[in-house]
Amino acid sequence: MKQPVSETESKLFYNQIWEHTGLSIGWRSLKNYSFYVLSNENEKQENPSIATLDTLARYVLKAPYTNEVTRKNNEAHHPYWFLYRERYLEKVEVAPKAKNRFPVFPVLGIIVLISGIALYWWYKSQAALSFTDDFKRTDEQSFQNKGWQVVNKNDEYWMKRNSLANSLTLFTLPGDNWPDTSSTPSIQNLLIRKLPQNCFKAELQMESFIPAGEWQQAGLLLLADSSLNSPSIRISLGYNDFFGGNQQPKEVIVQAISTPGNGEKPEEFIHFKVLAPDSAAEKPVLFGNLKHTALRIEKQGRHYRFLYAGGLTVNDAFKELAVKDLITEPRYVAIFALKGRVKDTPVVPVVIRKFILQQLPCD
Numbered sequence: 001m002k003q004p005v006s007e008t009e010s011k012l013f014y015n016q017i018w019e020h021t022g023l024s025i026g027w028r029s030l031k032n033y034s035f036y037v038l039s040n041e042n043e044k045q046e047n048p049s050i051a052t053l054d055t056l057a058r059y060v061l062k063a064p065y066t067n068e069v070t071r072k073n074n075e076a077h078h079p080y081w082f083l084y085r086e087r088y089l090e091k092v093e094v095a096p097k098a099k100n101r102f103p104v105f106p107v108l109g110i111i112v113l114i115s116g117i118a119l120y121w122w123y124k125s126q127a128a129l130s131f132t133d134d135f136k137r138t139d140e141q142s143f144q145n146k147g148w149q150v151v152n153k154n155d156e157y158w159m160k161r162n163s164l165a166n167s168l169t170l171f172t173l174p175g176d177n178w179p180d181t182s183s184t185p186s187i188q189n190l191l192i193r194k195l196p197q198n199c200f201k202a203e204l205q206m207e208s209f210i211p212a213g214e215w216q217q218a219g220l221l222l223l224a225d226s227s228l229n230s231p232s233i234r235i236s237l238g239y240n241d242f243f244g245g246n247q248q249p250k251e252v253i254v255q256a257i258s259t260p261g262n263g264e265k266p267e268e269f270i271h272f273k274v275l276a277p278d279s280a281a282e283k284p285v286l287f288g289n290l291k292h293t294a295l296r297i298e299k300q301g302r303h304y305r306f307l308y309a310g311g312l313t314v315n316d317a318f319k320e321l322a323v324k325d326l327i328t329e330p331r332y333v334a335i336f337a338l339k340g341r342v343k344d345t346p347v348v349p350v351v352i353r354k355f356i357l358q359q360l361p362c363d
Helices: 007-021 027-038 050-061 068-074 079-088 104-128 140-145 277-282 284-290
Strands: 130-133 149-151 168-171 190-194 199-207 217-223 232-240 251-259 267-275 292-300 303-311 319-325 332-338 349-359
Touching (some): 140 149, 199 217, 277 284, 284 303, 332 349
Antiparallel strands (some): 149 190, 168 349, 199 292, 292 303, 303 319
């Protein structure tokens, strides 16, 4: 850390400290501490309280979550600050000053603690460049630590998310991300996370998902904000038996749709047939094409690529299904499974094996 934190960074620090410790330090204080430690222009002395230093130490040492009342009742002696001081500052020697004595340990604490926070944020930003989740752990804390949020939770089915070891199991529950005349947008157990801005690659890998009922599907959803009313783009593996009144064989398809949001009609721009279930029933080996399915979206500015891979192994090559320029600027990516609003379509499991998110260079 070479320069003081900005107002935005200090507010981010404030939120992170509060979320991880249950305690708060004013963002202005954090900003002032960084200026005092790292700026040559600020001569105003900062003298943080022991409680403030204890809060910073709790954050760096990953202490258990608490609150101000509990700390006052049980830990008023501020043990984490003294533990931190013992571990990291006990060997620091400071030459005595003849004049203008000031509290040495608090200042050293600020230097080391704010540097630790900055280092944490640097590692976090680097990790955000490439994120992979193989869902070997599906407990609530693990999802939170990895940056996932579950929206519109259905507790009955969310409790079954670890039905198969080393994977995440979602279910094709009623819902959709655009409204009809009687329903608002809603997707149950939507697993959502923030995206890197502008240029990225998102990939979803599923196993043995064979959609067999009207509107059953699972895939990736890009959202302009965390609301389902926002502009969105989605790609999914799904079932189709609607042909505008024409008689055609039922099909399992990869479909991509863009939605302007605010209740406007969606536009389908990929409709790629993977197999015809009736034909596959006569030749079951064809269902092997759905043993492993991977869906990928690549974004460079407004330029998008949509790709699909499927087959008996996880290493089957991707096929480019479409290249399209879209004005939607997504800020979130989500994993979803749904069956629309078709009451007679059964709820079935969808096994998610891996999610990959990589930030790409913007050419």
